[in-house]
Amino acid sequence: MPRESHRRVALLSLATAVPPHILQQEEAKALARALFGLRMRLFEQLEPVFDNAGIARRHIVRPVEWYHGDHGWKARNHVYLEAAEALYVEAARGALDRAGIEAGEVDCLVTVSTTGIATPSLEARVAGKMGFRADAERVPLFGLGCAGGVSGLATAARLAAARENTTILFVTVELCSTSIRLDKLSKANIVATALFGDGAAACLLRSGESEGLAKIEGGGELLWPDSLGIMGWEVEDPGLGVIFDRAIPPFVEEHMAEAVERILGKTGIDRDRIGRFTCHPGGAKVIAALEASLELAEGTLDHERGVLRDFGNMSAPTVLFVLERLLQAGMPARTLLLALGPGFTVSGLSLARA
Structure with missing residues (x-):
């Protein structure tokens, strides 16, 4: 629980x-x-x-x-x-x-x-x-x-x-x-x-509110050591320069499952109580890597692919576009929001259906 x-x-x-x-x-x-x-x-x-x-x-x-x-x-x-x-x-x-x-x-x-x-x-x-x-x-x-x-x-x-x-x-x-x-x-x-x-x-x-779309239960973050060069900005004279390493999909596939277990450990929620993972769709290869690492059937992250198709990667707001589609389709009893970002880091947050 x-x-x-x-x-x-x-x-x-x-x-x-x-x-x-x-x-x-x-x-x-x-x-x-x-x-x-x-x-x-x-x-x-x-x-x-x-x-x-x-x-x-x-x-x-x-x-x-x-x-x-x-x-x-x-x-x-x-x-x-x-x-x-x-x-x-x-x-x-x-x-x-x-x-x-x-x-x-x-x-x-x-x-x-x-x-x-x-x-x-x-x-x-x-x-x-x-x-x-x-x-x-x-x-x-x-x-x-x-x-x-x-x-x-x-x-x-x-x-x-x-x-x-x-x-x-x-x-x-x-x-x-x-x-x-x-x-x-x-x-x-x-x-x-x-x-x-x-x-x-x-x-x-x-x-103190019992109504609404969902109850926010808690979550956690994990920063991987020595990973600063995977994603971020370089500050340069004409503007920001993107840091976007090709190693992101294989890194996600190798490390995401363990990271999720550690985040869930902080919340006290067993993985089998998560009805659906709601993920930031960083790209098609990242979505595939998430499904592989989390042992999800290919195509499970359908809302993620739909948002990526219609809007591209909008950085931080994108996972909330996915959550919006999930809420419209019918949220399961519990979902875990997940997003990867500069650091290199992963953030997770558990939501229970109201």
Whole structure:
């Protein structure tokens, strides 16, 4: 049986948002070919990654013509701030409306974003537009990458559990397309161009609540030693440079099962009580590696493949897009959210159906 947290924390609502511009995978391949192909002999060797990524389309914050331009830090971050604020508001209002809660009732705002710099942070920048209280606590989190959807939700749940009748809004916004470096010739950048899109997700939590979509039970994180070079950002003059090692799928296949056992050990939940794993779909090969490591039948992670197909890898919000589909389809008695991110790390969080 799970170890009960001090206070019950309910997931009251979940909402997602994407920017208006849609990039078909064939368009992404043509863009990469135009910008990389004439300058990099290896492009033809790596071009099949666009066909094998399991992605049909993704949403991006600017028309495709913008990505042909030469953009430095200032221009990229200007686009990030403008688009991230808009997506924050759309996702947050969606979560509030679905829960029937006013913005002024929110006690604490937890925000996860790693694809741009916002100081003041995003929740402060939109506070007036949203109608947040002046005394609402703010907890912006940076550097979590793809794991941020689970790590951020877990942080929000711990904060909610610390005080009775506390309402917390968790929002994660990632605009990967503003950080993709089409000027830098590297295998990682070609893979990133094939995989990443933009999106946002918001969750509303409340402690002491027995209703809602699910009860958040608890979870854990695991940081593998000497793995900093697997995933992350390099800070460079024109913008962020992606670190995306080809060793990720075999690493996941070798180590994920043990990591899950250790996370479940912290919660006191036996694996056979998990009705479904709800995973961040980092890519088609990562999904296959997760199924192999967790001894799941091929095709089990169907919602993950569906989200990857329709939205690409949006970093932190992506796992919450998967959870949204699971909730719509009918959540089992218990699911374990899982996401991998820079560190190299895995985050897990158990949710029980309300």
